[in-house]
Amino acid sequence: MPDVNPSDLYARFQTLLPLIVSNALNVLGAIVILIIGLWLSGRCHTWVVRALSKTPQFDAMLKSFFGSLVRYLVLTVTVLAVLSQFGIQTTSLVAVLGAAGLAVGLALQGTLSNLAAGVMLLIFRPFRIGHKVQVGGIIGTVKELSLFWTELVTDDKVQVIVPNSGVWGQPLRNFSHYPVTSHAGEARFRVPEATDLAAATGIVLGAAEAHPRVLKDPAPTLLLDRTTTENALEIVLGFSVAEDEVPKVKSDLYRTVHDQLAKVTPTA
Template sequence: MDQAVDMAGQAWPIMMSAGKALIVLVLGWILAGAIAGMVRRRINKTPQIDPTLGNFAASVVKWVILAMVLVAVLGIFGIEATSIVAILGAASLAIGLALQGTLSDLAAGVMLVVFRPYRLGQYVDIGGTAGTVRDLNLFTTELVTPDNVQIIVPNGQAWGSVITNFSAHDTRRVDLVFGIDYGDNADEAMKIILDIAKADGRVHADPEPWVRVTNLGDSSVDLTARLWCNAADYWDVKFETTKTVKEAFDSKGVSIPYPHSVEIQKQA
């Protein structure tokens, strides 16, 4: 009986400590999320600061607070901060080896924020993975594809890959290729394309629209058009110009040939 009472007396302080630790952990997690959100909103409201920095700073604040919460939880169980530092120092090599990938992502995240090869809202291709940048935090970059698929790219992989940023500049060049029949008038076809381009208010006059004969193919004479527009108008200009040129060719009698072969028979 006395032994049972002693065991109950020993278990009670442990249960109390565990309860306190759980409360501190939950409150700390909520507090970290709230403060990180406040930091993100405050930074994003400042026009002079890029929103990418706001997300990254919020991520840093959250993890720092969680680290402090962890120290507090260990303190509830009687483990002093100095002991934690000593333990971490003794185990630093093992931790470094075990978390080398995570530490690499962390370092790469800092480099991405400092040099900013891409920012939130830009459309990029990272090592063959393309999408719009939705978030950049301590460890990962989140992309969203045009069909709304989420892609998580580790920062270490992003920093070590070739990054193609389609939104880095305000303007882009639209390259279009139109094939016409060998019997059609190339000058007339080029004038049709130029007139359509100049009539489109989204196409820039400087640099002026450019149309040339660029290839004599097996079945067609290829005309290449190069049109400059704002980056936001790229796809609309590309798709609508293609449709408008096709309709104009139909009305003007300019044919777009199918791939074909010509058979020549010679008499013996």
């Protein structure tokens, strides 16, 4: 084993000491920057969400989206600052990331257009959950609005997923935006005069109140009228429906009430 001169070791140590100290300071600075960046990104996310929460028009999903966007921007700046601590040229790195982002954006332009349309829908809110809308040739009730698609449920309980770019980029009909004028209907039930009127009117009124398409406001009304037939009365039911489906509702009521009235009508 060759002899090692202590003076040579000391000289080498003296030469390496500035480099060790410099690298140690760089590592320590990078750790401090990383810790501060992680803390600041979380705080910025919270601040943005709180600020947007003061505006009732902002959707909860949109608040989270903008909060996450600010958080990732802070994290990106933090990573670039950490790399610069080690002497890495971040300018060229930013250019590479920009080119890569452009390539990814071109590859995912359809998805990004859905994202942009989703943000616009959440900001301007042309419809809300539960509204009945028509998008293109599809009519359904809005069940969910995400950043990428809108979920509709048709009247026959079929799920339809529409990309947000298709919702935002074409005419939209919202049937629930303005109050709908109710349509009034009338149904007449002929009963003999000897019928138990309390039971008969209770059956008719109960059938109307139980029908899903009969409006609660205005509530159904009952009147009695005399027909031209001897010993006969008519129970006149007045009701209202939201859509123009009076004939269908009348048919449902006649079918429901017929058998029940027979139980309280005296036989000849």
